[in-house]
Structures are given as structure tokens and as C-alpha cells.
Amino acid sequence: MKKITFFILISSVLGFSQSLPFTFDESTDPKYYFKECFDCDFQLTTDPDDAGNKVGQLTSYDFAEFGNAQTIELAQYVDLSDDNNNTITFRIKPVNGTGSGNHMVKFSGGSTPFGAEVKFTTTGTDWQNITLNFGPGLSNYRNLIFFPDFFEKATDVYLIDDIAGGINIHPRARPMQDAPIPTLPANMVKSVYGETYTNLAYLYNFTESFREVDIENKGNKALEVDLGYYGAAFQNTDVSNDAYVHFDYWTTDATKFALRVNSENPGQFEAQYVLGDGGSKPIVKDAWTSVFIPLDYYDNLNVNLKDVFQYNFVDDGGTGTVFIDNIYFTSESNLSVNGFDLTGLSVSPNPSSSSWNINTQNQILSMVEVFDVLGKSVMSLSSKSTSVKIDAEHLQAGIYIARLSTQEGNMHTVKLVKN
Secondary structure (H helix, E strand, O other): OOOOOOOOOOOOOOOOOEOOOEOOOOOOOHHHOOOOOEOEEEEEEEEOOEEEEEEEEEEEOOOOOOOOEEEEEEEEEEEOOOOOOOEEEEEEEEOOOOOOOEEEEEEEEEOOOOOEEEEEEOOOOOOEEEEEEOOOOOOEEEEEEEEOOOOOOOOEEEEEEEEEEOEEEOOOOOOOOOOOOOOOOHHHEEEEEOOOOOEOOEEEEEEOOEEEEOOOOOOOOEEEEEOOEEEEEEEEEOOOOOOEEEEEEEEOOOOEEEEEEEEOOOOEOOOEEEEEOOOOEOOOOOOOEEEEEEHHHHHOOOOOOOOEEEEEEEOOOOOOEEEEEEEEEEOOOOOOOOOOOOOOOEEEOOOEOOEEEEEOOOOOEEEEEEEOOOOOEEEEEEEEEOEEEEEOOOOOOEEEEEEEEEOOOOEEEEEEEEO
């Protein structure tokens, strides 16, 4: 049985968004206020107690396993970091009185993992004034989510009006350009996200908060992940003959995050490669950065590479927002970050017990960095030649990755074996 995680379905951006406060008198288009609903419906209607007042109408259904979720994507984010200004107020009216009376409001898409949420109750069918005080230690958020009949299989219609509170701030920074287009041959790639290659069959997302964004409006979408827990499932795939899992990322504020690669049989869901504070690699800020993680790393953590079916990007105690694109598995042959050809590249002997000799005919090497399977740098050598000798005597037996940098700024990686 596949691991099913509590998820909120968040559709792609529809081009409509709102800023607090609002009264549902600002537009005649329902999508101006809400995105598509998960197990619920939204429309605009007239207040039955005031024919001149327009209100929102939110319908929940009794087939929702986790409760219904209606997302408002805010044009200006709401800052809840000030304990004196983190109260949200609104009016709500249960139309039929057949629902559970148990509800929740949540802010997500923020720089604190898993957002901020407060539960509330309703009784009867009159208009009720709700005041929700959100706790300390919060930040700013781009989504406001209503959960009518939260975790209750109930059906009712709820009228909502006069949503206000918090402090409006400008949205967080985002990249100005799309992620670089990969140049690896398609026959070397098993893609799970991106437009360059044909992706493996997508199954479902599970997340606290993410959305797809088209940064340059050219059809090349990327994931905007607010750190907490985001993942996706794809068709079960054998990647045991591949060498790396790759992704590109961009962030301006992330402190720490991790990529998990999950296998199904046997189930393994916690093996992760960490970037940032205390991780295997530092986080690069304000630039698209390409990451190749050796699959040996996950193999050593008991992930069954013959049966992978999910990837997760998780906070691992960090905060911030990360834009992600070009997620794929790839074989090691001619693995070149910039897609250039190292004519006549040779590594000998390999395996080796003492040293490796790396030679190329047409590129002058400027730097060689050697990493262990955990992604930690174990050696760095400067060069101004087409050949480099790497001393392996002090290294433990195992698999290493050498990243070759050239004077032209290109990079190439090769697998080294120490016996």
C-alpha cells in the first residue's frame, strides 16, 4: 500500500488574487477570491438578511476524507509575526445547520514550516462573528485556507463575509529567469518534473503548500515550495542503473532543506540528502543552482532503487521558500552539468588502491573536487593542465565522485572507485 499523506490540493495560479480585507463586493468573478475548491464549491450570492450585500458561499460535502479546503491566494501576503496584529476576523452563517460545526482557518505558503492554523466552531444558522487569534512565532503567508467541517464528513452551505486582519506586505522575492534548460540526452534521463523531457507518469501531490509558477511566462513552469513538506508520486521506476538524482533550485531565504527519494517495496520514506545548515552542501542564494546527488547515497540508506515512486522536499528544521525545477534521475555516462564534451576523457586505473589519473584531450582543467557518497568534499585540487593525478591512498575504500571544472567554466563529473 502506498504511503498516503494528508494533502491540500492547490491548483496552478488562475490570474486572480485578493488582499485583506475584503467583503466580496470587490468583483463579480468568484475566482477573484478563491481558487478551485478541494471537495467543496464556492460562488458569490446575496445575503439572505440583506439583499444589498454580496457574500461568499462555501459548500462542503460529506465525502471529504480530510475535510474540505478552500484556498484564497493573496496578492499581498499577510504578516502574522506581530503578536499585537495577528488576529483575523470574519462573519460566517451556516445556512442549513446540518454541518458538524467544527471548522478551521489556516495560513500557508509561508516562511515557517506547516503554516499557522486555528480551529473554531459555529452553532445554529445565524450570522456569527468569529475572532481568531494566531499564536506567536509566526511569519508571513500567501494563502488563506478555509476548512469547513474540518475532519468531519458533513454537508452544509456556509456564507462568509468581511474577512479582515493581519498586516499586508509585499510578496517574497522570486527569480527573474526560468531555470536553465537541461542539455543531457533524453535517453540518459528519467524525468519526474520539468518540460525538457517526457516525465514519468505523475500520480499525485501531497503537500503543506506549493504552487506552479511560470516565471517568464514562456510555458516553462517551476515549483514554488514553502518549506514544510512537499512531495509527489510517480509510476514505480527502476533507477538502480542510474547514477544521480538531479534538481535545480533558487532561493533567497531558505536556511535548510532536504530531498527524499522514497521506495515502495520495501517502504522507505525518511532517507534524505540535506542542503544548508549542517547538511552535505551549503545553500546558494539568489541564483539557479544545479544539484546532482549520487544515488549511492540513498542506496546506503536502504532505499530500494529498483522501486522508487516518490520524491519529497522537506524543511528538516529549516525555513524559507525554494523554487525547484528539472527533477530527474540520470545515468553517469557523459554526465555534464553544462552539456559539454570532454573529448578523450579517461580515468585510470579505476578502481584504484593508490591514485587516479584523469586526462582529457581538449579541455584545460582548472579545479578537481572529490566528494564521498554523502556529498561531502574530501579533496580539492587546482590545475592548469589537461591531466590531473588524484592521490587516493588516504581515502577509505568506497565510491567517490570527482567534479571536473575547466577554464571555460564548464563542469563534468566522473565516478571513482577506491579498493
